[in-house]
Amino acid sequence: MFERKQFSQKFSWATAIAAVAGLVAVAPAKAEDTVKVGLILPMTGGQASTGKQIENAIKLYMQQNGDTVAGKKVEIILKDDAAIPDKTKTAAQELIVNDKVNFIAGFGVTPAALAAAPLATQAKIPEVVMAAGTSIITERSPYIVRTSFTLAQSSTIIGDWAVKNGIKKVATLTSDYAPGNDALNFFKAHFTAGGGEVVEEVKTPLANPDFAPFLQRMKDAKPDAIFVFVPAGQGGNFMKQYAERGLDKAGIRVIGPGDVTDDDLLNNMGDAVLGTVTAHIYSAAHPSQMNKDFVAAYKKAFGTRPGFMAVSGYDGIHLIYEALKKTNGDTDGTKLVEAMKGQKWESPRGPISIDPETRDIIQNVYIRKVEKVDGELYNVEFQTFEAVKDLGKTKK
């Protein structure tokens, strides 16, 4: 009897599964009307602030612009990869195979974007990179389009700016991983080409608790400035210890790509950051009306200031909307990528476009100085380099 019961139980399960499968088979007729975007972001772990900013910005964009475009309903499916490439790959596979998404998007760090690249190529769907910043990414799949930035863009500009503005001797302090090395190499190439000298070069471990010994080394090398790239979260610790050690009083300035003075954390860093000069793609203090509205709406919705990651996410979802408009709602991946190439629009960061050849972003890079505005610290832009392409492409 026992066996019989088990059998009938199994049988009823099988029936149930078959019934559900039947329903699913009927369902796609309705799914035609939705466009699915698989969003893979680090929502936990050390890069979680990146994930949260991008998610927030996308929510904001969809509140402002509605969730239908070209007659299709846009559905976002969020997956957390904690910035671990293995998890990114699994998440991308699930999204593509099970959820049948039309886009994959997000990607907090370079290894995550690279892990998903072969899947985008295979499935022929666009991969919209909204954060990761090494140059090589867009070369790894013809389906990758980027709306964030590359470290080459900002590091070369600050290198050129520094030599032209009386900074002759520089010590560098960069985190020892791919974006840090990109930042260092591009800076060095441009800085030394202009006649500058790198007197000290230190690479810090990615998980570095205490900057004291490295900073002491910088101080003893007596440079005009320190070129710094550390992941956004560590910028605050670096700046505090820089002040503690009296490097600001020793007349050693801080320059770098703008990650060290991310708007997200800038306000908590104390007055020691005043005067720090960085080159970057976005500042919450960008003086356009569009940005003022964006910052106000973001603050109202989430209680904090948007940083450069937020604006990259905002532009990423905009690009997806515009591509769908151009294809009239056709979700063929190859057509969507074609539609993205050469798109041009006004973003909260200024005018931007997608390079039709490299599918990477072309944008203004601003030189900014940390100043106090209405009692808060901001990166105030004072010089603009227009329409900067990524200089790091190996295939030129």
Add this chain to the structure above:
Amino acid sequence: MTSILTNLFDGVAYGMLLFVLACGLAVTLGLMNFVNLAHGAFAMAGGYVCMVLVNRMGWPFFAALPLSFVSAAAIGIVFERALYRHLYARSHLDQVLFTIGLTFMSVAAVDYIQGSSRVFINLPAALQGQFDLFGVGIGRYRLMIIVICGLLTIGLQMVLAKTRFGSRLRAAVDDPRAASGLGINVPQVFAFTFAFGCGLAGLGGALSAEILGLDPYFPLKFMIYFLIVVTVGGSSSITGPFLASLLLGIGDVAGKYYVPKMGPFVIYTMMIVILIWRPNGLFGRTAAR
């Protein structure tokens, strides 16, 4: 020469900080024979309490420090009574699994309540910056760490070696049955000791926010450092972890200054060399239990 002394000073301060953070673990691991990998979570709790008091409620930093000790100790005593005491008799593996679970839960909880951004504690102006002493750069904050941690170490050693409570604790650890036969309330002694260890971690967490940074991943990021201090120092006394912390702190700072390419490997190399030389740590008892 002055840069050697500056590095020495920085190294001592860093080592002292490691000691306050880790000595609670030395107490639970060494004296109570309990593997508490959630130690860093109590440190983080102290750090966040201090941050909330100073930044949000406007308390002076020095008033918030003792409270970060007290609150971490209070959380410690609740956890000890509610959860930990059931695991004293269990295997070390059970204890590891349980406490690592607690650690992950604490990370998620703090992330949920406070967000994942790194926070800073607003320091009074008197603690900021450096002053020159015969050409040696002395950071005010680091000097304060050395003073506080130095006093604490002396006090702790006195309590353990000279007081009645110290001898009760040692008795309770060495032979709980005989100790309770002598009228020592063993569970109470353990609870108090555990809470005190957590309190020290909380104070360490508050002091370290400025130097190590404070975010929800604190317990995971620094777990390895706590364990290195305790293994290198040996867990049967307070002096062992103290000297180990100093040695590792100075070694780490000097390594990063003089051979920056070696980076974090200096501290691991030191650990390996010391453990090959003395497998039970610098001051470990051989097979005491």
